[in-house]
Amino acid sequence: MVSGETGGSSAARPIRLVLADDEAMLRRGLRVLLEQGGRIRVVAEASNGAELLTAVRGHRPDVALVDVQMPGKDGLTALRDLRMLPDPPIAAVLTTFDLDDYVAEALRLGANGFLLKDADPAVLVRAVIDLAAGGAVLDPRITARLLPRFRSFGDSAEEARLVRTLSARERQVLFLLADGRSNADVGERLGLTEATVKSYVSTVLGKLGAENRVQAALIAQRVAGSGSGTRW
Structure with missing residues (x-):
């Protein structure tokens, strides 16, 4: 799993996280999984990119997990807009295997991570912790699938x-x-x-x-x- 760049969370407090996905059940499940253990606190949820930007401005999270396919303002547009904020959170994309093109575009937009929605809960928790500690994360399955394409870039x-x-x-x-x-x-x-x-x-x-x-x-x-x- 690739680990990355700028950090944003102190070890003395829980990592502040915003979840952006248009599936309420998925958000609820992720929230329960991620908050177990007390190291991560989901401070806001969003069902589209516009809500994500509002949540980020209002809650100043350390990390944002962003779905790419959302109604209205989608995840890729939101990623582009997040970069314009004065102190944006570290953003990682939630994706599925059939969205390779979205992952490639998110990479070009500077996403710090790519996580599959069906990843093991422990992997997701570790990924959020790594992001907040100064990292970027890339699910190994995405690396294996997309590296041949990225080699042509x-x-x-x-x-x-x-x-x-x-x-x-x-x-x-x-x-x-x-x-x-x-x-x-x-x-x-x-x-x-x-x-x-x-x-x-x-x-x-x-x-x-x-x-x-x-x-x-x-x-x-x-x-x-x-x-x-x-x-x-």
Whole structure:
């Protein structure tokens, strides 16, 4: 599971979450599952993108889980609008296997995570915790299904060149990022503070022209699988 970039929640309080999905039963079930254990608090629910934006402005959540297909303002439009807010939450997309095109578009819009609605409850809880702690998440089943398509995005030779501009330490960070490590995991493995890791990640994103760690991880995976000879 890919883990990602900017954080937004303190360990001293529950993670504040907004759920956006037009199926009330699904929202209710997710709420019960996610709030078990007390680490996550669902502060608002939304049935469409307009309600999501209102909820985010009113409750300032750390994380938003967003369905892509909703009536009125859909999830993709809401993602685009969330990015315009002064302090947007980290947003992850709730999707199903038959919505590959939506996932690809959400990636281009800078979504920090992609979760399948039928994921194990423990996986969803862990994903929200990782997002709030400074991460982005990508269900491995989505990675396996979509990576062949993502490999065709962009210029692989140019991406390989960009990766080669990274310092040795930055390449280490990118390698661990592509392996699905959180900022805390990267820091522990490399003997760095989490703040230092965040600084490295920001530098890596800037050099690669990636908006978030999901995009950077996919660039890394494309380069590694392209036969370009790039070494970590």
